[in-house]
Each structure stands twice: as C-alpha cells, then as structure tokens.
Amino acid sequence: xxxxxxxxxxxxxxxxxxxxxxxxxxxxxxxxxxxxxxxxxxxxxxxxxxxxxxxxxxxxxxxxxxxxxxxxxxxxxxxxxxxxxxxxxxxxxxxxxxxxxxxxxxxxxxxxxxxxxxxxxxxxxxxxxxxxxxxxxxxxxxxxxxxxxxxxxxxxxxxxxxxxxxxxxxxxxxxxxxxxxxxxxxxxxxxxxxxxxxxxxxxxxxxxxxxxxxxxxxxxxxxxxxxxxxxxxxxxxxxxxxxxxxxxxxxxxxxxxxxxxxxxxxxxxxxxxxxxxxxxxxxxxxxxxxxxxxxxxxxxxxxxxxxxxxxxxxxxxxxxxxxxxxxxxxxxxxxxxxxxxxxxxxxxxxxxxxxxxxxxxxxxxxxxxxxxxxxxxxxxxxxxxxxxxxxxxxxxxxxxxxxxxxxxxxxxxxxxxxxxxxxxxxxxxxxxxxxxxxxxxxxxxxxxxxxxxxxxxxxxxxxxxxxxxxxxxxxxxxxxx
Numbered sequence: 001x002x003x004x005x006x007x008x009x010x011x012x013x014x015x016x017x018x019x020x021x022x023x024x025x026x027x028x029x030x031x032x033x034x035x036x037x038x039x040x041x042x043x044x045x046x047x048x049x050x051x052x053x054x055x056x057x058x059x060x061x062x063x064x065x066x067x068x069x070x071x072x073x074x075x076x077x078x079x080x081x082x083x084x085x086x087x088x089x090x091x092x093x094x095x096x097x098x099x100x101x102x103x104x105x106x107x108x109x110x111x112x113x114x115x116x117x118x119x120x121x122x123x124x125x126x127x128x129x130x131x132x133x134x135x136x137x138x139x140x141x142x143x144x145x146x147x148x149x150x151x152x153x154x155x156x157x158x159x160x161x162x163x164x165x166x167x168x169x170x171x172x173x174x175x176x177x178x179x180x181x182x183x184x185x186x187x188x189x190x191x192x193x194x195x196x197x198x199x200x201x202x203x204x205x206x207x208x209x210x211x212x213x214x215x216x217x218x219x220x221x222x223x224x225x226x227x228x229x230x231x232x233x234x235x236x237x238x239x240x241x242x243x244x245x246x247x248x249x250x251x252x253x254x255x256x257x258x259x260x261x262x263x264x265x266x267x268x269x270x271x272x273x274x275x276x277x278x279x280x281x282x283x284x285x286x287x288x289x290x291x292x293x294x295x296x297x298x299x300x301x302x303x304x305x306x307x308x309x310x311x312x313x314x315x316x317x318x319x320x321x322x323x324x325x326x327x328x329x330x331x332x333x334x335x336x337x338x339x340x341x342x343x344x345x346x347x348x349x350x351x352x353x354x355x356x357x358x359x360x361x362x363x364x365x366x367x368x369x370x371x372x373x374x375x376x377x378x379x380x381x382x383x384x385x386x387x388x389x390x391x392x393x394x395x396x397x398x399x400x401x402x403x404x405x406x407x408x409x410x411x412x413x414x415x416x417x418x419x420x421x422x423x424x425x426x427x428x429x430x431x432x433x434x435x436x437x438x439x440x441x442x443x444x445x446x447x448x449x450x451x452x453x454x455x456x457x458x459x460x461x462x463x464x465x466x467x468x469x470x471x472x473x474x475x476x477x478x479x480x481x
Contacts (some may be wrong), residue, residue: 110131156243366451428456
C-alpha cells in the first residue's frame with residue numbers, strides 16, 4: 001500500500017502516466033516530490049539536523065521533546081506485546097537499516113491508538129481498529145496461489161492513476177488535486193493538525209513523533225507523544241477513499257478486524273455479496289483485465305483489539321474460472337453469488353446443528369431431557385473442526401456452482417449435492433473422532449453412543465438431503481425415535 005501510494009503521488013506530480021522500469025527514473029520521480037531538499041533528507045533514515053524531516057519522520061519543532069529511547073526496530077514496530085516471557089521484546093539487536101525502514105512504514109501507516117499521546121492513523125475506524133486490505137491481485141497461473149508482487153504493484157498503481165479524476169469528482173471529501181502527499185514534510189507543532197482540504201487523495205500519513213539516530217555506530221530511535229492526531233479526520237471513521245478499504249454502506253465506516261476476527265467464509269461472504277459493503281476500488285476488476293487474466297482475491301489485516309493485537313490475518317483465494325472473472329463485480333453476478341453462498345451457509349448450519357446436538361446428547365448420557373448448556377460446551381472443539389474444514393472448501397464449491405448456474409437445474413442440484421455430501425462425510429468423521437471425548441458414565445456409554453449416532457442422522461438433514469441417506473437409515477432412525 002505504501003509503495004503504490006508513493007508511486008502514485010510521484011507520477012501525478014510529474015504529470016506522467018507511464019510506469020518507469022529503471023531505478024534512475026524512479027529516483028528522479030521521488031526527488032520531484034521533495035524539490036526543497038537537495039540533500040535528499042526526506043529519503044534518509046537518519047538526519048542529524050532535526051529541524052529537517054527524515055524518511056517518515058517529521059521535523060522536531062522547538063519545545064517538543066522526544067524522551068523515549070527505542071533500541072531496536074522491533075521495539076518501534078506496531079505489534080503490542082504484554083508478556084516478555086512469551087513473545088520477547090526488543091530482540092533485533094543486530095537489526096540493519098532495512099529492518100528500521102519496515103518498522104517505520106508499519107508504524108506510521110498502520111498504527112492505532114496506543115495510550116495517552118500515542119495517536120493512531122486516520123485510515124481506520126477508531127484507535128482500536130485495523131487498516132484492512134481487500135483487493136484483487138494477479139496470479140502466476142490460475143491454478144496457483146502465488147501472487148506476482150511486481151505485477152500486483154503495477155496493476156494497483158495503474159488503477160489508482162486511471163481512476164484518480166473520477167474518484168475526486170465523485171467523493172464528498174474535500175481533497176486538493178495538488179495537495180500534501182508526504183505528510184512528514186510538513187511542520188508539526190504541538191496541537192497542529194493537517195486538514196483533508198490540504199491533502200492529496202493518496203496522502204501517506206505519519207501518526208507518531210519519532211526520529212532515528214546513530215549511536216555508537218548503531219541505529220536506534222527516540223520517540224515522543226502528541227496531543228492530537230496528525231490529521232483531523234477522526235469523524236470520517238476510516239472512510240477516506242482508501243482504495244483497499246471496504247466501507248460499510250449504512251454506517252459509512254471502514255472494516256475492522258477485531259483481535260479474534262478472521263477472513264473466514266462468513267466474513268468474506270458478508271463483505272463481498274451481502275450488499276451491505278462498498279467494495280474498495282482495487283477489489284473490482286480493472287478496465288484492462290479480461291476474463292483470461294488469472295486473478296485472486298487477497299484479504300489482509302492486523303487483527304487488533306483494545307490495547308492488544310491478535311495476529312496478522314492473510315488469505316488468498318483464486319478466482320477459478322473465466323466466467324467468474326469475466327463477470328466479477330456485476331450486479332447480476334453479485335446477486336447469484338449471494339444466493340449460492342446463502343444456500344451453502346444454510347447447509348453448513350444444518351450439519352453443524354446435527355453434530356452439536358448428537359454430541360451433546362452423548363454428553364447427557366443419551367437422555368435428551370438432560371441436555372444443558374454444559375453439554376453443548378463439550379461440543380465446541382468438534383464444531384470448530386467442522387468449521388475449519390468448511391472454510392477450506394467453501395469458495396471452491398461456490399465458484400464451481402456459479403459457473404453452472406446458468407445451465408439446467410439438474411447441474412445446479414448436482415453441484416449443491418456434492419457440497420452437502422462432503423459436509424456429511426466430514427461431519428461423520430468428526431463425530432466419530434470426538435464421540436469418545438464426551439463425558440458419560442460408563443454404565444450409560446453404550447446407550448448414549450447409539451442414540452447419538454441415530455441423532456446425527458437428524459430429520460432435518462434427511463428432509464433436505466434425502467440422497468445422502470439410504471432407506472435403511474430412515475427405518476433405523478424411525479424405529480429408535
């Protein structure tokens with residue numbers, strides 16, 4: 001995200017549309033963003049004269065003190081660590097310049113609120129939120145999971161450049177066409193905030209006061225605090241035309257992945273097909289991408305909570321057929337995908353309920369009158385195992401069913417039954433795996449397991465998927481009901 005924004009700023013400033021391929025051309029473009037600094041200070045990690053900016057480091061005005069030493073790059077990065085005996089803090093003692101560069105980028109462009117004076121970025125919905133990415137990216141081939149980094153960068157940059165004028169015309173935000181792009185170049189007096197009307201739509205923000213310095217031939221950092229966020233846009237709740245950020249339509253806020261959140265099939269189905277979210281610019285097929293362009297859906301975020309982080313979430317899902325890629329984003333395809341996804345989620349819920357009830361019955365010694373919340377608590381691990389399996393197959397089946405949606409009804413039914421059959425096979429396997437773990441007095445164990453196996457073949461499943469059950473199954477269930 002940082003590289004695309006930086007390149008877009010440089011090319012727009014130079015009034016150039018062609019993406020360079022040589023290092024010297026990029027160097028010239030970068031310097032075009034900072035003509036007032038012939039010494040390239042804004043591109044240097046360490047600048048001894050603190051009245052000048054350094055890379056992602058604003059100048060330090062008179063009266064502002066940076067009192068907190070940071071000895072290593074991982075100490076500067078945004079990961080929140082609370083127990084030094086668990087995940088060790090500040091261990092990168094031999095960190096090189098590149099480590100500090102990555103720490104600066106992640107801190108200044110993705111950090112949230114970290115306590116009094118430690119402000120976060122405005123491209124997220126609140127200080128305990130996260131900056132999420134949802135985008136399409138080019139694959140090496142349609143059958144691989146390998147995103148091509150160079151092509152991905154060129155694709156996103158090209159889209160941002162091509163759509164710049166249209167986005168500026170349509171947005172309600174007061175961005176300036178030739179506004180501030182590199183916010184670390186601007187003076188940052190205490191209490192001073194940059195306004196959206198002064199910023200370029202591709203602005204790169206810095207949210208913390210920090211400076212790197214050489215001490216005993218090693219790089220280290222010092223940091224300070226600020227009363228206000230660097231940019232006055234808290235009320236926007238992250239809805240700032242970020243080309244990677246999904247925006248909730250009704251609440252006009254960017255996506256948050258909480259510390260327990262995941263990009264699982266339920267979350268992605270809600271984002272992509274519910275109609276409740278506006279897909280970000282880069283999650284739509286580009287004008288220059290045809291049905292034969294191998295693409296994948298990429299979703300990434302650092303899961304965050306209140307003063308804690310839950311881990312980096314990343315998922316890559318290939319779009320597996322030409323019909324899907326060619327119609328991606330159209331209202332008709334979104335409606336069809338939503339319908340199929342709902343059907344699949346309905347099927348998942350039925351098998352989940354059957355698994356949960358049958359195992360809870362075993363934990364209640366086979367007596368349904370004794371089933372309690374504690375009985376269901378014993379089934380959590382089994383249900384999570386089923387959900388993990390479902391998550392791995394959900395989109396593959398969704399794409400296949402979408403491909404045959406316009407064919408005859410028998411083809412659609414066959415695909416739907418194939419998904420249900422895989423669910424049923426895995427549900428039975430998980431049931432047998434976890435059944436011995438259900439607590440039950442040995443006196444009632446045999447009865448409990450027999451009744452649990454019969455309960456697994458529930459009336460609800462047999463009504464919806466009669467093809468999965470034999471006549472003998474139905475007779476046995478009826479006999480012992």
